[in-house]
Amino acid sequence: MNRKLFEHGLSIAFVTAVLLCVLFAVRSGTQTRTKAEAASSQTYGNLGFVDFDNAFHKALLKDAVNIFYPDQYEKNNAAVEKILANKENEFSRKLQESGVEERLSFGKLLQLLVMLLKFVLVYAVVMILTYYGVQTIAVFRFTRKKLRSRETTRSFAGVLARVAKTIGKTAVYFVLFSPAYVIAYSIRTEFNTDTIVFMALLGVISNGLLVTYANKFYAFLVAESRKGYVETALVKNLSDSYSPRGPGGIGYRAILRPAKRFDGHVFGHIFSNARYQYLSTIKEQASFLVSGLIIIEMALNIHGHLSYEMLRQMLYKNYDIVIAIILGIFYVVKGTEVVVDMMGNRAEKRMENK
Amino acid sequence: MNAHRYSVCIRAGERTIVTTDNYDVVPNEITFLFGESGIGKSMISKAVYGLLDPDDLDVTVNGRPYPEYCALASTHEIRDNSFFVFQEPSSHLNSLMKISDQLSEGSLRLCKDDSEILGRLWQNADRNALRRVLNVFPKPYRPSGGEKQRVLLAMAFKKMDVLASTKDDGAESFFVFDEPTGSLDNNYRNLFLELLFEKYTRRPFTAMIITHDYSVISELYARYRGFLPRIHLMELRRAGARAVEVIDFSAQEYLNWLGEKPPQVSGTVAGAAVLDFGARFSVFGRNLCLFKDAAHTQPANLVIRKGEMAYVKAPSGVGKTTLAKVIMGLYHAHDLAMNLCGMPITGRTGKKVWETRIWGKKATMVFQHADESLNLAATVRETFLGLPLARRLTPQTLVSALGELFEDSVTDAFLSKKVAMLSGGQKQRLNLLRSIVLGTDLLILDEPLNGLDFLSVKKVLSILDDRRGRGAALLMISHNEEIFDHFVGREHVYYLTECS
Amino acid sequence: MKQLLKRKDSRWLGIWLAGILLVGIWDVLFLNRPALLQVTAGFFNTFCVALLVVVFTLLLAWGFALALHFLDAGRNRTPYMLLTFAxxxxxxxPQIVGILFGYVGVSALVEAGFIRSPVLIFSLLALSISLFVFIEFVDLLRERIAHFQKLDFxxxxxxxxxxxGRVINFDILWKNSRIHILNxxxxxxxxxxxxQCSVDFIISVGLSTDVNSVTLPATMGSxxxxxxxxxxxxxxxxxxxHPAYAGNLFFEHLMGLTVAFLVVFTLMSVYHIANGYAERHRL
Known part of the structure; x- marks a missing residue:
């Protein structure tokens, strides 16, 4: 574990150092560029008699230059284009300076920190909800499948019920696979979609997160159910009934319980092993979720949220703030990796009797 | 013989995996079932026990669909009163549960005291030693394969005690032992048989023992003659594309063959030493030594000359396979002094030497698990591609090489068949042929008779003897002592043991 | 045919193609021509970029997996550690942030006139996505190699x-892992x-409403x-x-609905195809 922690620490230190270097380079680069642009605009821009917003004036300027310097059309055109481009840049710069240009001050850092905490809060809530949801859906699906495979007869009513279920399932799948912005925009007129609660809910149900990882957990359950130790559990006469009612079965309550246990049932062996396997995918799930939350915040333009702020600052070319935000998100991802590795290490230690 | 006859058909989708009409189970008697591996012994036994998963396979037993068969009272009775010891002990223990908890779970809890069984299986090891085995979460490397095997056997014996304590004398049982001695040496194998017959004497039960260990026959005839009327020796063999049938196995034929087989038959051309391996070496922090005698008093280099066949013996888990891997440069050993095909080799010799000069050119090795060693996704033909052969393998030479062990079954369809579709015995033969065809000076064989039926055992031994006769040096590693003691001359037998 | 339909992956491939065909026919009948052209171009572009991503991911992953394996086997510790660290x-x-920067970079190159060819633009967009997707693929290939190395195989x-080289490329990756790879x-x-849709959507909505339409080809996201x-x-x-309004959706709001449907339906179908394929091959 110490080696892993060291690796994490090293990569955190390295990325922090690299991003800080980039941050300072960006800051000094911006200052130099601004000065250079100001100087060049002075060289070309002192033509007070020309209205650069007027198309006629622009055409007149080109003709005048061509008269003064005949036989070099291309060069003249390029020179005029350069003057126009500089004028445009000067305008953008002034626009930025008029309110959108920001620097990474201490106050700004504090503001970003609050946003980061908000981001981490939503992230943690979604992570917990998906952890529960993924396992519950997968266990439910697995037990239903086992029950179905043990049915010996199929009635007409049963077939009808299956058709209805398929239609319902497809509708649910449509929602679960929708990118967050599709869901959010489709209900924006009816609900307030700018709340943290809605964001967390969207984080759980959209972008295919829940369904993808529920399926992974289900695949682990299926794979584990085929392993040898399950056969041993069977020959030790542990219960293998998957009926939701009756003794020895797996009731809905057991499936819905947050801390799931299936003592005395073969499924108890399958579940605990699948959950152990699932630990290794949590890092991947966390990074999927971070991407999902960034998409939600950016696409929904939710003001005061970290990712939207990043997008805004990208637009205004305040790259030092963008880098600070990226660094914050990187710490969230790394933090998750450290926690997951520690959880894995704890489980491993327990099994090594340490 | 008042047997329950089962007809079983197992299919996966459109493909028939195995089908039989005469799987006989004799109530309250013990059946030993032989046959090449992968032919369907385990699967049919699992089907009868009610263990197969109807999600994965379409199964019918005695014409009934599987869910219906499993729901029968008689099937429930079998499952309630019996136990199935599976052949891969490692994968049949839950790695997230301590072994002690696994030993007292479910119906095993009804057997309150397992100290006698555990004491016997661990040969009265002290409490601490036993606790070290029981108080751990099983891992691939711990406890050893043999210990895991004994844990599963202990479970079965506990279940026998539970059965003996029930008042219902007519209760049906079906104890299945699938390769119960695969990871055990002869000492523990005999211990298993001893306990089995003791429990049987206390309360008879129905048992099916699936094995490839033909030497068990000699043991039965030597020590359990009194039980022979209640013992059946059977063999499962092919009776069509996917059909198999159970026939009687002739113990006498095996015993006669053992008597007849002279060690190192014809054409010995013993010459220069192909391998000279130092008597002591260290690997993974363990010191291992080679001796010429079973009492471990005469340390000796392992020397094999051209046209010689040597046999290394050791209890399971000591390091026979490790020794072979050290010789082949797959494991790095300290204090190593070896001369291989005229090349001096020490612990510092680089891997490059093995890659460029030894593997496939001077020496090669046949690994014990054909299933793992072969590319199951490749075809039989593709198995021979990429080998560094002196002469290119033409279709004709490939057919004639395969013909040595597969005879007239080598058709175009066979060459294009996926290795995964072959039976276990066929895979093992292919595994052997891939190395034999290289014609290297040294050929190391780790458990070469694994998974073979009696006929194939005889054929493989004859081919190996032929190679030896043509000047190859062979090193055998096997727990099948009875056969190799007869096959290899006593002067070429070495004993491997751990030393201080 | 019956056999094909029994397989979940083939069935869903059929459902996906049929769904797209049906939407196409409906749009030809009821969607105005300029919008229809835009939707068609958007679908085609998205599809092409996604296919290029698949190709680049495969090439990158295979190359990096082999490089890591041979560096590790050859005990070249420093280059191995550096590559692993990178x-x-x-x-x-986070994938989306990396890809966003990639897109901004490509957009800047297009704006500056350095690249004009649509094929090159598509390739660069696909490459910027592949760069943040291929690592999972490297993990898969390395896991497969490690699995077979642990066995006697x-x-x-x-x-x-x-x-x-033959054992790794032919026996392990080609013969024994191509099903995993395809999945x-x-x-x-x-x-x-x-x-791709998410980044295009974000760029179009967040960065600028016209940067994307001017510099990058139209996709479903934009x-x-x-x-x-x-x-x-x-x-x-x-x-x-207002459920009574439902009928109007299919005639008056066809463009947005078609794009949203194609995105969600494609994602769902691809999930089912991958899932069915994995189940069929017991992955």
């Missing part, structure tokens, strides 16, 4: 003199569509961000509270 760094950057072949590629295709499409999608929510 990959872990990429892994730590690898050593048994090596001691027979079969070259390491992963199907998932990569789905992920590429999702990421089409979705158009004000017409957004209004069409808003109409779905309106229908939830």
């Amino acid at each position: 990959l872990n760094l990429i892994r730590s950057i 690898y050593n048994a072949m090596r001691v027979c003199g079969i070259s390491e 992963k590629l199907i998932s990569v295709f789905g992920a590429a569509i999702f990421l 089409l979705l961000a158009k004000i017409d499409s957004k209004q069409d999608i808003l109409a779905i929510g309106y229908t939830l509270t």
Whole structure:
């Protein structure tokens, strides 16, 4: 574990150092560029008699230059284009300076920190909800499948019920696979979609997160159910009934319980092993979720949220703030990796009797 | 013989995996079932026990669909009163549960005291030693394969005690032992048989023992003659594309063959030493030594000359396979002094030497698990591609090489068949042929008779003897002592043991 | 045919193609021509970029997996550690952020006139997505190699003199892992569509409403961000509270609805295809 922690620490230190270097380079680069642009605009821009917003004036300027310097059309055109481009840049710069240009001050850092905490809060809530949801859906699906495979007869009513279920399932799948912005925009007129609660809910149900990882957990359950130790559990006469009612079965309550246990049932062996396997995918799930939350915040333009702020600052070319935000998100991802590795290490230690 | 006859058909989708009409189970008697591996012994036994998963396979037993068969009272009775010891002990223990908890779970809890069984299986090891085995979460490397095997056997014996304590004398049982001695040496194998017959004497039960260990026959005839009327020796063999049938196995034929087989038959051309391996070496922090005698008093280099066949013996888990891997440069050993095909080799010799000069050119090795060693996704033909052969393998030479062990079954369809579709015995033969065809000076064989039926055992031994006769040096590693003691001359037998 | 339909993956491939065909026919009948052209171009572009992502991901992953394996086997510790560290760094950057920067970079190059060819633009967009997707694929290939190395498989072949390159490329990756690889590629295709649409949507909505339409080819994401499409999608929510309006969705809000449907339906179908394929081959 110490080696892993060291690796994490090293990569955190390295990325922090690299991003800080980039941050300072960006800051000094911006200052130099601004000065250079100001100087060049002075060289070309002192033509007070020309209205650069007027198309006629622009055409007149080109003709005048061509008269003064005949036989070099291309060069003249390029020179005029350069003057126009500089004028445009000067305008953008002034626009930025008029309110959108920001620097990474201490106050700004504090503001970003609050946003980061908000981001981490939503992230943690979604992570917990998906952890529960993924396992519950997968266990439910697995037990239903086992029950179905043990049915010996199929009635007409049963077939009808299956058709209805398929239609319902497809509708649910449509929602679960929708990118967050599709869901959010489709209900924006009816609900307030700018709340943290809605964001967390969207984080759980959209972008295919829940369904993808529920399926992974289900695949682990299926794979584990085929392993040898399950056969041993069977020959030790542990219960293998998957009926939701009756003794020895797996009731809905057991499936819905947050801390799931299936003592005395073969499924108890399958579940605990699948959950152990699932630990290794949590890092991947966390990074999927971070991407999902960034998409939600950016696409929904939710003001005061970290990712939207990043997008805004990208637009205004305040790259030092963008880098600070990226660094914050990187710490969230790394933090998750450290926690997951520690959880894995704890489980491993327990099994090594340490 | 008042047997329950089962007809079983197992299919996966459109493909028939195995089908039989005469799987006989004799109530309250013990059946030993032989046959090449992968032919369907385990699967049919699992089907009868009610263990197969109807999600994965379409199964019918005695014409009934599987869910219906499993729901029968008689099937429930079998499952309630019996136990199935599976052949891969490692994968049949839950790695997230301590072994002690696994030993007292479910119906095993009804057997309150397992100290006698555990004491016997661990040969009265002290409490601490036993606790070290029981108080751990099983891992691939711990406890050893043999210990895991004994844990599963202990479970079965506990279940026998539970059965003996029930008042219902007519209760049906079906104890299945699938390769119960695969990871055990002869000492523990005999211990298993001893306990089995003791429990049987206390309360008879129905048992099916699936094995490839033909030497068990000699043991039965030597020590359990009194039980022979209640013992059946059977063999499962092919009776069509996917059909198999159970026939009687002739113990006498095996015993006669053992008597007849002279060690190192014809054409010995013993010459220069192909391998000279130092008597002591260290690997993974363990010191291992080679001796010429079973009492471990005469340390000796392992020397094999051209046209010689040597046999290394050791209890399971000591390091026979490790020794072979050290010789082949797959494991790095300290204090190593070896001369291989005229090349001096020490612990510092680089891997490059093995890659460029030894593997496939001077020496090669046949690994014990054909299933793992072969590319199951490749075809039989593709198995021979990429080998560094002196002469290119033409279709004709490939057919004639395969013909040595597969005879007239080598058709175009066979060459294009996926290795995964072959039976276990066929895979093992292919595994052997891939190395034999290289014609290297040294050929190391780790458990070469694994998974073979009696006929194939005889054929493989004859081919190996032929190679030896043509000047190859062979090193055998096997727990099948009875056969190799007869096959290899006593002067070429070495004993491997751990030393201080 | 019956056999094909029994397989979940083939069945869903059929459902996906049929669904797209049906939507296409409906749009030809009821969607105005300029919008139809835009939707067709958007679908085609998205599809092409996603396919390119699949190709680049495969090439990058195979190359890096081999490089890591041979560096590790040859005990070249320093280059091995450096490469692993670089990959872990990429892994730590959220995919969407990395791709967003890639897109901004490509957009800047297009604006500056450095690249004009649509093929090159598509390739660069696909490459920027692949760079943040391929690492999972490297993990898969390395896991497969490690799995076979743990078994006797690898050593048994090596001691027979079969070259390491052949064992890794032919026996392990081609013969024994191509089903895993194909399954992963199907998932990569789905992920590429999702990421591409999301980044295009974000750029179109957030960075600038016209940068994307001017500099980058139209995709489903950028089409979705158009004000017409957004209004069409808003109409779905309106229908939830005014069910009588449902009929109008299929005639008056066809553009946004078509784009949203194609995105979600494709993601769902790809998931089912990958899933069915994995189940069929017991992955």
